[in-house]
Amino acid sequence: MTKDVSMEARNLVKHFPLHLGFLKTMLSKDIPYVHAVDGVSFKIRRQEIFGLVGESGCGKTTTGRLLLRLVEPTAGEVFFKDVEVTAIDLEREMRKLRRRMQIIFQDPYESLNPRMSVFDIVAEPLRIQNVTESEDELRDRVAQALEDLDLNPPDEFMYRFPHELSGGQRQRVAIGRAFVLRPEFLVADEPVSMLDVSIRSEVLRLLMSLIERYNSSFLYITHDIALARHMCNRIGVMYLGKIVEKGSTDKLIMEPLHPYTEALIAAVPVPDPTARRTKVVIKGEVPSAINPPPGCRFHTRCPYVMPICSKEEPELVEIQDRYLACHKYNG
Amino acid sequence: MYYQTIRGYVRAVDDVSFKVGKEDALGLAGESGCGKTSSALTILRLLPWNARIIDGSITLDGEDLVKMRDKDIRKKIRWKRISMVFQGAMNALHPTYSVGKQITEAILLHEDVDSKEAVERTEKLLELVGIEAEKINRFPHELSGGMKQRVVTAMALACNPDIVIADEPTTALDVIVQAQVLKVMKELQSKLKLSWILITHDLSMITETCNRLAIMYAGKVAEYGDLAAIYKEPLHPYTERLLSAFPSIVGPKSELSSIPGFPPDLLVPPPGCRFHPRCPKAMDICRKKEPVPVKAKKDHEVICHLYT
Numbered sequence: 001m002t003k004d005v006s007m008e009a010r011n012l013v014k015h016f017p018l019h020l021g022f023l024k025t026m027l028s029k030d031i032p033y034v035h036a037v038d039g040v041s042f043k044i045r046r047q048e049i050f051g052l053v054g055e056s057g058c059g060k061t062t063t064g065r066l067l068l069r070l071v072e073p074t075a076g077e078v079f080f081k082d083v084e085v086t087a088i089d090l091e092r093e094m095r096k097l098r099r100r101m102q103i104i105f106q107d108p109y110e111s112l113n114p115r116m117s118v119f120d121i122v123a124e125p126l127r128i129q130n131v132t133e134s135e136d137e138l139r140d141r142v143a144q145a146l147e148d149l150d151l152n153p154p155d156e157f158m159y160r161f162p163h164e165l166s167g168g169q170r171q172r173v174a175i176g177r178a179f180v181l182r183p184e185f186l187v188a189d190e191p192v193s194m195l196d197v198s199i200r201s202e203v204l205r206l207l208m209s210l211i212e213r214y215n216s217s218f219l220y221i222t223h224d225i226a227l228a229r230h231m232c233n234r235i236g237v238m239y240l241g242k243i244v245e246k247g248s249t250d251k252l253i254m255e256p257l258h259p260y261t262e263a264l265i266a267a268v269p270v271p272d273p274t275a276r277r278t279k280v281v282i283k284g285e286v287p288s289a290i291n292p293p294p295g296c297r298f299h300t301r302c303p304y305v306m307p308i309c310s311k312e313e314p315e316l317v318e319i320q321d322r323y324l325a326c327h328k329y330n331g
Numbered sequence: 332m333y334y335q336t337i338r339g340y341v342r343a344v345d346d347v348s349f350k351v352g353k354e355d356a357l358g359l360a361g362e363s364g365c366g367k368t369s370s371a372l373t374i375l376r377l378l379p380w381n382a383r384i385i386d387g388s389i390t391l392d393g394e395d396l397v398k399m400r401d402k403d404i405r406k407k408i409r410w411k412r413i414s415m416v417f418q419g420a421m422n423a424l425h426p427t428y429s430v431g432k433q434i435t436e437a438i439l440l441h442e443d444v445d446s447k448e449a450v451e452r453t454e455k456l457l458e459l460v461g462i463e464a465e466k467i468n469r470f471p472h473e474l475s476g477g478m479k480q481r482v483v484t485a486m487a488l489a490c491n492p493d494i495v496i497a498d499e500p501t502t503a504l505d506v507i508v509q510a511q512v513l514k515v516m517k518e519l520q521s522k523l524k525l526s527w528i529l530i531t532h533d534l535s536m537i538t539e540t541c542n543r544l545a546i547m548y549a550g551k552v553a554e555y556g557d558l559a560a561i562y563k564e565p566l567h568p569y570t571e572r573l574l575s576a577f578p579s580i581v582g583p584k585s586e587l588s589s590i591p592g593f594p595p596d597l598l599v600p601p602p603g604c605r606f607h608p609r610c611p612k613a614m615d616i617c618r619k620k621e622p623v624p625v626k627a628k629k630d631h632e633v634i635c636h637l638y639t
Binding site: 055056166168196197198199200201202204205223224225226227229230253263264265266267268269270282283285286 | 362363475476477505506507508509510511513532533534535536538539572573576577578579580581587588589590591593
C-alpha cells in the first residue's frame, strides 16, 4: 500500500438483523437484514478531508463507525496506515489504535455526559490512554485543548457542566475531546447540523485550523452537499448503502455525472434569489434498505432509467476523472 | 409580546412590525430564540399563560386582532383566516387515527358541513398537496416524512385560510424531499391565492420560496423589505454576516463568515442596539441609543445606526 494513504476501506459490508418478535423469528426461515452498508470502498489520503454525502439512512454514519470499529463489519476490511483494523483481536491492541483515531458525534446534547465537568470530559481520553505523566501535565493538555477551541479563558470553562454551555460551546468541547490526543485520523459525523447557522461557520473554522495544525486526515459525514463542498477535498456520494459517485469535490459539484448526485445538487436551496436554476426534482423517497431494489438501487427514482438498470447492478468503475456506478456511462 | 418569568420579563418579541400582502410570501429568518415563533404565536394568540401582549396591533383586513376576545379569535380567525403548520407538526399527527379522519375532524369542527362533504373536501385537499385520494384512510406510520409534512400542510388549508404560517416546515426532511415540499407550497400559493409566512433559520429556503424577507435578531426586526433588494444589498451588519455564513452550491467558493459571540439573554437585553456586542461596525451610539427603522429605499427598511 502506498505511503500516503491514511485510511482505507475495502468492500465494507454491514447488515443489521431485523428484530422481529420471538415467534416470528422461530417460524420464519430467514431473518430479514437491513443492508446498511453494502460493499463500500474508499481511500483517504494523508491530510485529506474526504466527505461522505447522502440522505438519511444511506449508511454514511454506519460507514464512519465501521472505520473505527465502533460497529463490527459483516464483511470487508479496514486499513489504517499499514494496520488492518478489522483483523485486531485484542481489545488492548484496539485501544492503542484508538489513540490515533477519534470521532466527533452529531449531537453535542447527547454525546457529553451531563454529570461530568468539561475538564473530566476532555481529560477522559488522556486518562484512558495514560498519556500524561502528572496531574499538572493533564491539566495543561486540557487547558490547551480548550484554548485551541476559543473556549477562553480555559479555567473558567473547565469546571462547568454541559448544561451550562450553549450548543456551540458544547460541540467545541466535543471537538476538544476528540483532538486532545492529537489523532491522525478523525471521523466527524454531521458536527454542525445541530447548530445555528451563525455559530456553525465559527465551529467549522476552528475544526479546519485544528486539522491543519495536527496534520490529521478526516472523514466528514454530512447530508449537506453545499457544506461538503466547502470542507472537503474529495467527496463520495452514497445511496442506500453504496457509493454511487466518488471524485474530487470541484469536479463532482460542477459536473455531476450520476443522476442521483445531480438530483442531490439540484435540490439544495440556493441563498440567492437571482440565481434560480432549472430544477429537476426527483420523485419519491429512499426505498427501504431491508429489500433494496434489484439492479441499480436508484432505478426506482431515476429520471434516465433504462431496462438494464432494474436487472443488473452497475459496478463502481473509473470513468474520466472519477469513480461512477451508473449504466448510463457504461458501454 | 413579553414572557413573564420569575426573573422578570423575557422580551421575546419587542417592537416587531411587518406586513403581509395578498399572495405575498414573507420569510421570517433568524437564529433560534430570536422570536420568530413567538411572533407567529402572538398573531394567532396561541400563547402560553405567562405571555403578555404589552402593546401593538395586529391588523387583518382593518380589524385589530389584539383587541378581539379569545372566543372570537377561535371562531373567526384561527383556521378560517389564518392557520399554522407548526414546527414538527408531522410528528404530532395522532398515531391511531387515519390522516383523513384528522383532517375531516378539523373541517367538521370549524364549518357547518355534513360529514360526507367534509370527506370530499379532505380528498380534494390531499390531492392538492400531491397525495392520492386513496391514501385518505392511511395511518401516519404508513406514510413517509415528506408525505406527513404534506398532510399537515393540507390540514392547515382545511378551512380555506387567507394566510398560512409555516414554522420550520422542512427541518426534519432530507434535501430532496425538502425540495418536493417547497415546490408544493409554491404551487399552492398561486393556485389558492394564499399568503405565506415562512419561519425558518435557513435563509436559502426563504430565497427559494418567498418574495419578502424580515430578518429578526434578539426579538427585534433588523432588516425588512423586498427579498431581492435585501439580498442584493444587505444593509444591516447582521444580515450581511448571516448571508455570507451560508455555503452555496453554485458560484465561486467563498470563505464562510461567522458572527462571533452568542445571541444575548433576552431577560436583560443589551442597551442600545441589541446586536452591538457582536457587531463588527459598532459605534459609540450603538451602545447608548436604540436605533429606529430607516427607510433606505422603497420597500427596504433597516434598523441600524449606520444609516441614520
